[in-house]
Amino acid sequence: MRWIDRLLIAGLLLNLAILFFSSTSDWRIYYYYKYHDATSLPLISPVDPANQTLSFEDTYGAFREPNRLHQGVDLFCELSTPVKNVHPGVLIKKHVDRLGGKSLWILGLDNRLYYYAHLNQYGDCQAGDHIKCGDIIGFAGNSGNALHTPVHLHFEIMVIERLFPFKKSNVNPFPELQKLVQPSEFETVADNTHQ
Ligand SMILES: [Zn+2]
Numbered sequence: 001m002r003w004i005d006r007l008l009i010a011g012l013l014l015n016l017a018i019l020f021f022s023s024t025s026d027w028r029i030y031y032y033y034k035y036h037d038a039t040s041l042p043l044i045s046p047v048d049p050a051n052q053t054l055s056f057e058d059t060y061g062a063f064r065e066p067n068r069l070h071q072g073v074d075l076f077c078e079l080s081t082p083v084k085n086v087h088p089g090v091l092i093k094k095h096v097d098r099l100g101g102k103s104l105w106i107l108g109l110d111n112r113l114y115y116y117a118h119l120n121q122y123g124d125c126q127a128g129d130h131i132k133c134g135d136i137i138g139f140a141g142n143s144g145n146a147l148h149t150p151v152h153l154h155f156e157i158m159v160i161e162r163l164f165p166f167k168k169s170n171v172n173p174f175p176e177l178q179k180l181v182q183p184s185e186f187e188t189v190a191d192n193t194h195q
Contacts (some may be wrong), residue, residue, distance in 0.1 A: 011163040018166045025093040025105065026166060028128065032090045032107050033165045040110040043086045044133055045180040046075065046155055047140070053078045054181070056152075060172040071170045072115065072156035073177060079151045080120055081140040085131045087114065093127050100154065101143025106131055107160075113168055115156035118146040 019030060047054050055076045062070040089108035096102050100117035104125075107113055120141025125131060140153045155177070158168040 008163075015164060015166070018164075022166060025095075025127070028090070028092045029107055029113070029160070030165055032092070033160065034109060034111050035162075038109065038111045041087060041133065043176055043180060044084060045177060046083050046086050046116065046153055047077050047081055048084070049181040051077055051081060053081070056174075056177065056181075058172070058174040058178075060170075060174055072117075072154050073173050074152040074154055075140075075177070076150055076152040077140050079141060081151075081153075082136045083116055083119065083123075083138045083140055083153055085114075085133060085135045085137050087112070088133045089114070089131060091125050091127050091129045091131050091137070094122055094125075097144065099145050101146065102138070102141070103144070103154075104137060106137070111160055111162075113158040113160060115154075115158065117154040117156075118143050118152060120151075 019027065053076070056073055058073065059070050060073055064070050085106060087108035087110055089106045092105040092107050092113070094102070094104045102119040102122060103115065103117035104119070104122065105113060105115050116138060118141055119138040120143065121139045123136040123138050125135070125137055131137060140151055142149055142151050146152065146154070155173055157171050157173045159171055161167045
């Protein structure tokens, strides 16, 4: 047996072992993960870039009390601003907890996991639904540990390993968001690169 086959079998067995102990939402990630035909489409901003109240900065990796690092970017806006799905995919779960408040997880067709937190309300969508790019999935708020902060959408992007879909690694969404919110500036940069 070739070493690559052994590696694949070992990966498969490990995933099966982990599946055995994982939650329904993890099962859903396995089910909808694109093993062969992942499609990466251009993102849209989760909050309308034309929204005058929208503001955000690069706080990815910033220290947060008591001992953790900020895993995403906070998009400040008015209460109940519509939150849009940034990339077509499947709603993995809606979840309410102390940290993220009303939150939801969408697995994009690009195999990345998109996390939206501190919502005031959910949109008209359920776990397992296929969600189009631009669909309204919720409304901005300050639920969870954002209760005493100004209203904002906490937004994360996670990359999932091909052999180990249970392993999620955060990436900084700021560079991508910045391009979406200031497209004219981005186009200028792109134009310059062509010359
Ligand atoms: Zn945040």
